[in-house]
Amino acid sequence: MTAAHAHDPLPSIARRERIQRIVLYALLVIGALLALTPMLWMFSASLMPAGEASTFPPHFLPSRPTLEHYSDLFTRLSLGRYLFNSALIAIVVTGASLAVNSLGGYAFAKLRFRGRDRLFRALSAGLVLPVQVSMLPLFLLLKNMGLINTYWGVIIPGLASIFGIFLVRQYALSIPDEMLDAARVDGASELRIFWSIVVPGILPILATLAIWTFLATWNDFMWPLIVLSDESHYTLPVALANLSGEHVQDTELMMAGSMITVVPVLLVFLFLQRYYIQGVMAGSVKG
Amino acid sequence: MAKLRIPSEANTAAWFFLAPSLALIGVFFFLPVVASLLLSVTDFDIYGIANPGNTRFVGLENYSRLLRTPDFWLALRNTFYFAFVGGPLTIAVSLGAALLLSSKLVRFKGFFRTIYFTPFVTTLVAVAIVWKYLYHTRYGLFNYGLGAIGIGPIDWLGDPHWAMPSIILMAVWKSFGYNMLIFIAGLQAIPEDLYDAAEIDGASAVRRFFSITLPMLAPTLVFVSVITMIGYFQLFAEPYVMTQGGPLRSTTSVVLLMYEEGFRWWRMGNAAAIAFVLFIVILLATLVQFRLQKERT
Numbered sequence: 001m002t003a004a005h006a007h008d009p010l011p012s013i014a015r016r017e018r019i020q021r022i023v024l025y026a027l028l029v030i031g032a033l034l035a036l037t038p039m040l041w042m043f044s045a046s047l048m049p050a051g052e053a054s055t056f057p058p059h060f061l062p063s064r065p066t067l068e069h070y071s072d073l074f075t076r077l078s079l080g081r082y083l084f085n086s087a088l089i090a091i092v093v094t095g096a097s098l099a100v101n102s103l104g105g106y107a108f109a110k111l112r113f114r115g116r117d118r119l120f121r122a123l124s125a126g127l128v129l130p131v132q133v134s135m136l137p138l139f140l141l142l143k144n145m146g147l148i149n150t151y152w153g154v155i156i157p158g159l160a161s162i163f164g165i166f167l168v169r170q171y172a173l174s175i176p177d178e179m180l181d182a183a184r185v186d187g188a189s190e191l192r193i194f195w196s197i198v199v200p201g202i203l204p205i206l207a208t209l210a211i212w213t214f215l216a217t218w219n220d221f222m223w224p225l226i227v228l229s230d231e232s233h234y235t236l237p238v239a240l241a242n243l244s245g246e247h248v249q250d251t252e253l254m255m256a257g258s259m260i261t262v263v264p265v266l267l268v269f270l271f272l273q274r275y276y277i278q279g280v281m282a283g284s285v286k287g
Numbered sequence: 288m289a290k291l292r293i294p295s296e297a298n299t300a301a302w303f304f305l306a307p308s309l310a311l312i313g314v315f316f317f318l319p320v321v322a323s324l325l326l327s328v329t330d331f332d333i334y335g336i337a338n339p340g341n342t343r344f345v346g347l348e349n350y351s352r353l354l355r356t357p358d359f360w361l362a363l364r365n366t367f368y369f370a371f372v373g374g375p376l377t378i379a380v381s382l383g384a385a386l387l388l389s390s391k392l393v394r395f396k397g398f399f400r401t402i403y404f405t406p407f408v409t410t411l412v413a414v415a416i417v418w419k420y421l422y423h424t425r426y427g428l429f430n431y432g433l434g435a436i437g438i439g440p441i442d443w444l445g446d447p448h449w450a451m452p453s454i455i456l457m458a459v460w461k462s463f464g465y466n467m468l469i470f471i472a473g474l475q476a477i478p479e480d481l482y483d484a485a486e487i488d489g490a491s492a493v494r495r496f497f498s499i500t501l502p503m504l505a506p507t508l509v510f511v512s513v514i515t516m517i518g519y520f521q522l523f524a525e526p527y528v529m530t531q532g533g534p535l536r537s538t539t540s541v542v543l544l545m546y547e548e549g550f551r552w553w554r555m556g557n558a559a560a561i562a563f564v565l566f567i568v569i570l571l572a573t574l575v576q577f578r579l580q581k582e583r584t
Contacts, residue, residue, distance in 0.1 A: 021392045028387055032402045035460070039409070041428060042417045054426045104308030111301035123312070129320055130521055130569055132542050133562045136549050137322035138315060140336070160311035190300030219410045221524045222542075226550050237412035241528050244416050251420050258413035269408040273401060276408070280468045 039262070046070070046255035053251040069256035079260060081232060082239040087264075089151055089224075089235060090217040093158040097213050098206055100160045105168025106198050110175060111190075120169070126162050132222070139226060153227040154235070158217055164209055167279065171205035172198065208279035211272050215265050236261040327559035336553060349560035359561070361536055362544040363568075365451060369540065370519040370572075373455040377515055378508070380463040385470030386500075400471070404464035411461065415528040418457045419444065422529075444530050447537035454525045454538055462518070466511045473507030474500070509580040513573050520569050541565050 041060075045053040046069060048062040073079040107113075108120050138157060139148070147153040175198060183193045199206070221237045228234055234242065240257050247253055269276060327349055334341040353359045384403055388396050406414070421428050422443035430440040443453040477500065485495050501508075522540040526532050532539035532547075541561060549558030 017392060024387060024390055024393050028393065028399050031384060031387070032399060035403050035406055035464075037428070038414060038417050038421060038460070039405070041421065042414075045420070053420070054423075056426055056431075058426055058428060058431050100307045100311065103304040107301045107304035111298070111304065113298045113301040116301075126312070126317065128517070128570060128573060129316075130517070130562075130566055131316075132521060132523075132545060133323050133566050134316050134319035136555050136559050136562065137319035137326055139550070140555075141315075141319060141322075143336075156311070157315045160308040160315075162312060162316075165308055190304075194304070215408055219408075219412075221412050221527075222546070226546075237410055237524075240416060241412050241524075244419075244528065251426075254416055254420070258410075258416050261410045261413040265408055265410060266405065269405070270401070273404075277404070277468060280465060281472050 042255045042258050042262070045252055046259045048252045050250070050252055053255065054249075069250075069253045070260070072253060073257055073260065077243065077257075078231075079236075079239070079257065082234050082236045083260065085151070085233060086218055086235040086237075086261075089154050090214050092151075092155050093217045094210050094214045096155075096159050097161065097164060098210055101164030101209060102168050102199070102202065102206060103194070104160070104165045106172045106194060106202070108165065109169045109172035110177070110180060110198075123162055124166065127166075135223065135226065142227065148227055149230050149233060150227075151233065154220075154224050157223065158213075158220075161213075164213065167205055167209055167212075168202060171202050175201050204275065204278065207272070207275040211268060211276045212279045214268060215276075218265055323559045323562055326556055327563050329556045331556040331559075333553040335555065342556075345556065349557050350564075353557070353560055353564065358536065358539070359544065362539045362541045363564075365537065365539055366520060366522060366541045366568075368451055369455060369458070369522050370516055372452075373458050374512065374515045374519050376455065377459045377463050377519075378466060378511055380459055381466030381511070382470050382504075384463060384467045385474060386496075388467070389471060389474045400468070403467055406461050407464040409461070411524045412528055414461060415457065415525050418453075419529050422453055445534055447535045450530050450534060450538045454522075454529060457529075458519070458522075458525060462515070466515060469507060469511055470504070473504050477503045505580065509576055513576050516572050516576070517569055520565065520572065541568075 044061055047065040047067070048059065049064055049066055049068070052059055052063060108116065142148050142153045142156075147156065179197060180193055183197055188196075218235075219237065220235075221241070224235045224238050225241070228238060231239070231242075240254075240261055243257060244254055328344060328346055329335070329342045330345045330348075331339075331342045387393065388400055388403075393399075420426075424430060424440055424442050424445065427443070429443060433439070433441065441449055443449050481499050481503070482495060485499055490498070521542055523542040523546065526538040526540055526543050527546075530538045532543050542565065545558045545561040545565065548554045548561060
């Protein structure tokens with residue numbers, strides 16, 4: 001190494017870092033454009049006058065923005081009904097599953113009873129069973145209960161989830177036993193302890209579970225498709241798949257329909273993403 | 288006194304707390320799974336729905352017929368194609384994005400992370416419809432982009448050779464953000480001084496990636512591969528919406544075939560056999576990946 005070189009490293013490292021940084025940002029921006037383009041195009045095309053999305057060369061922006069497809073969907077194609085169905089089902093499932101899964105998850109984490117760990121392992125093993133394996137008999141079961149083509153047919157199988165119990169259990173494990181025992185010594189009932197000590201303690205994971213359940217229920221397609229045969233009960237994804245068969249040529253209309261389906265979940269995600277992302281990380285712990 | 292009271296009361300409370308979830312999961316998940324196994328050895332069909340008395344026990348006939356049905360092998364092949372090409376591709380893109388977002392030189396990480404994760408939360412059916420138009424032979428952005436660099440139009444969803452790659456491309460876009468988050472968490476857990484030591488030893492960036500990052504990331508990699516594969520074996524909505532399983536059945540997946548057999552033609556015994564084959568495939572793939580991981584360590 002020569003004396004001249006001894007002064008060199010710092011500026012050259014700085015220059016190399018600047019080049020690296022430019023390359024990294026370029027890649028990140030290209031990636032972001034690729035990730036967003038389909039959704040930006042959906043938004044743009046939903047505002048185009050009929051036929052403009054099917055032109056060559058393609059238009060990227062509407063020449064004359066219009067909301068006619070949105071109003072068309074709500075007035076002529078009863079999209080409001082589907083929006084209501086989707087919201088109703090997703091909200092009921094989310095609320096009820098929070099109660100069911102948090103009770104179960106807490107019991108597995110903190111209450112002592114015979115066979116607890118064996119039961120939990122057996123339950124966890126169910127995570128490898130693809131849900132499709134249960135669908136055929138489940139359909140027959142619900143048919144016998146008279147629940148096919150009702151909201152309940154979609155809601156009930158979604159109420160309890162192994163994943164939800166798992167998530168709550170992992171989190172509830174960190175509640176100190178002394179706190180629970182102290183409350184018991186003071187004579188608090190188990191339900192009271194759950195409500196006033198456990199629930200406040202696991203609030204973050206409940207938020208995660210709520211968002212997770214809401215989005216999964218809203219986005220679900222296969223089971224609602226199987227259970228809901230009558231149009232008036234369709235959820236948005238089922239209605240959308242149905243519409244896309246009938247309105248293949250109406251690109252702008254379909255894009256408006258897709259917008260209405262996607263925007264609610266995007267809003268939920270953007271405002272509450274901290275909790276949602278926490279759920280992804282927590283889910284990965286089980287590996 | 289108090290200490291004695293705890294276990295017994297907690298015990299009763301435990302079952303009271305567990306009852307709703309265990310009952311629901313038992314009745315609406317585990318019971319149907321077991322029933323599905325029984326269903327798969329019967330000829331339960333539309334007459335069976337009308338009157339269960341019309342159902343006969345047929346042993347393994349449904350399974351042996353499946354193995355003789357070309358459409359089933361085709362569906363299995365398509366599903367493997369999707370999982371074994373789409374899976375690794377998704378993981379590679381996820382890892383690439385995670386590495387970019389973990390670089391010390393980059394700021395606005397939260398901003399980019401949100402953008403990359405957004406496709407994952409969107410409704411599959413809605414974005415599948417969007418992509419169907421992006422793939423349009425004459426008006427779609429894909430062929431427009433290719434045309435701009437002098438490549439002739441591709442019949443993305445209409446050509447049996449291109450239909451599955453098109454679905455894979457969309458699936459990669461849709462789901463890489465999820466794995467990316469898990470990789471970011473995995474990368475954060477790698478101790479910084481390992482890299483510092485390697486750098487002092489003069490290891491290049493590529494060398495550091497292969498001898499530090501990748502080995503340290505192995506458990507994450509296995510987890511991500513397993514969940515990605517499990518998810519991808521269940522391919523359904525994309526072909527249902529974008530291609531209806533065509534052209535020439537080139538995108539008919541195992542689950543789509545099960546859906547058609549069970550809920551379109553009401554051959555439920557047959558469909559249950561398909562569902563069980565799917566389960567066995569998923570189970571084997573999961574076991575193989577865990578085994579590979581064990582052998583490595």
